[in-house]
Amino acid sequence: MAEMDTSSGGGHKKGPGVKKAKKQSTRVDLTPMVDLGFLLLTFFVFTTTMSQPSAMPINEPKEDKEHPTKVKNSAATTILLGKNNEVFYYFGELTDPSSQFKSSNYKGIRDIILERKRTVSPDDIVFIVKLNDDATFKNFVDIFDEMTINAIPAGHFARAPIAETDKQLIQKAEEASGLSN
Amino acid sequence: MPRNKIPRKSTNIDMTAMCDVAFLLLSFFILATKTKPPEAIKVTTPSSVSSEVASDKAIVITMSPDGKVFLLFGDDSKKRTIFTDINKYKSLGLSDAEIAKWSATSYVGLPFNQIKGSLALSQPITAAQMGGIPVKDSMNNELTDWVASIVRVYQGEKLSLLVKGDNNAKYPVFSNILDALKKNDQNKFKLITSKEEIPAESELYKSRGK
Numbered sequence: 092m093a094e095m096d097t098s099s100g101g102g103h104k105k106g107p108g109v110k111k112a113k114k115q116s117t118r119v120d121l122t123p124m125v126d127l128g129f130l131l132l133t134f135f136v137f138t139t140t141m142s143q144p145s146a147m148p149i150n151e152p153k154e155d156k157e158h159p160t161k162v163k164n165s166a167a168t169t170i171l172l173g174k175n176n177e178v179f180y181y182f183g184e185l186t187d188p189s190s191q192f193k194s195s196n197y198k199g200i201r202d203i204i205l206e207r208k209r210t211v212s213p214d215d216i217v218f219i220v221k222l223n224d225d226a227t228f229k230n231f232v233d234i235f236d237e238m239t240i241n242a243i244p245a246g247h248f249a250r251a252p253i254a255e256t257d258k259q260l261i262q263k264a265e266e267a268s269g270l271s272n
Numbered sequence: 273m274p275r276n277k278i279p280r281k282s283t284n285i286d287m288t289a290m291c292d293v294a295f296l297l298l299s300f301f302i303l304a305t306k307t308k309p310p311e312a313i314k315v316t317t318p319s320s321v322s323s324e325v326a327s328d329k330a331i332v333i334t335m336s337p338d339g340k341v342f343l344l345f346g347d348d349s350k351k352r353t354i355f356t357d358i359n360k361y362k363s364l365g366l367s368d369a370e371i372a373k374w375s376a377t378s379y380v381g382l383p384f385n386q387i388k389g390s391l392a393l394s395q396p397i398t399a400a401q402m403g404g405i406p407v408k409d410s411m412n413n414e415l416t417d418w419v420a421s422i423v424r425v426y427q428g429e430k431l432s433l434l435v436k437g438d439n440n441a442k443y444p445v446f447s448n449i450l451d452a453l454k455k456n457d458q459n460k461f462k463l464i465t466s467k468e469e470i471p472a473e474s475e476l477y478k479s480r481g482k
Binding site: 124129131241 | 290291295301302305317318321323324326327335434435437441442444445446447450453457459460461463464466467470471477479
């Protein structure tokens with residue numbers, strides 16, 4: 092395919108004194124070209140599939156003031172998100188902050204969720220996520236994603252407005268760890 | 273016994289066909305991929321393990337890193353109807369010509385009272401100069417009116433609402449956006465995120481593997 096017909100097309104004979112031009116092959120080695128082609132191809136294929144954004148579905152519960160959702164005290168876990176990717180949590184109702192209120196981070200919270208999943212009956216288990224005003228959008232996505240990763244069924248975790256007492260506890264914890272400013 | 277001589281064949285393979293295929297595929301992929309439209313608002317989204325693909329024909333509520341809220345219209349067909357509707361309900365006092373001019377823009381990032389003034393300007397203002405749609409408090413949440421208008425226009429049709437936010441956008445802004453959606457009974461929506469691998473050994477990983 093890459094060759095060309097270089098033979099002089101028949102008939103025409105040259106005289107004895109005329110020197111014959113040396114025939115050179117017109118074959119080009121296309122291997123580097125193929126390499127380049129495939130290199131570019133793989134590059135484009137990879138970059139295009141990577142940039143596709145995904146959609147994360149969120150189902151917010153309908154607001155129903157007359158029939159608030161009842162949560163079993165023993166099955167509830169409250170997760171509080173503060174600034175600088177701080178995570179705090181407590182089980183059940185907060186009666187004794189000094190022993191119940193614990194600090195964690197986004198890596199450690201997975202074990203706590205799993206631990207809770209093992210010990211609490213799957214029908215009752217509820218995670219309440221409360222975000223402080225300093226928390227970022229990334230924190231929100233991360234914690235909801237964590238629920239998906241740990242296969243907590245939809246309806247067993249929800250966002251809730253943060254209470255003033257929770258805010259104070261977060262502030263206290265942040266002060267203790269030298270993060271308050 | 274004389275051994276049969278195997279005729280030696282040249283190891284040179286004609287690469288032309290291979291080259292043709294490589295470049296054909298290359299040109300196909302380059303032409304088939306959609307070029308990303310330049311983004312007026314720079315947003316770096318957080319990542320999630322969700323495998324769903326975000327539709328590009330959707331109305332996107334965007335949160336910039338500094339907490340400004342913009343409304344982006346991926347679906348151009350309804351934009352003009354929405355603008356006409358919001359003009360009527362919020363009595364912005366825009367003429368048909370002004371609405372036509374407004375429809376040429378792809379995003380909204382101004383409070384209602386500044387829209388008429390911005391359309392009179394000869395030079396369109398950039399996203400960086402815009403203050404965003406006010407969502408600050410529940411009394412003055414203009415996004416609620418926008419969502420109400422969008423829901424009215426899309427009545428009986430499939431409406432896909434997406435919320436896109438920057439990693440560093442603060443939670444109260446997002447909470448206000450959710451309030452605006454919930455006030456209009458839009459309890460189901462999607463967040464635009466970038467893709468992330470499902471961590472190995474997690475429950476989701478195991479259930480997908482089955």
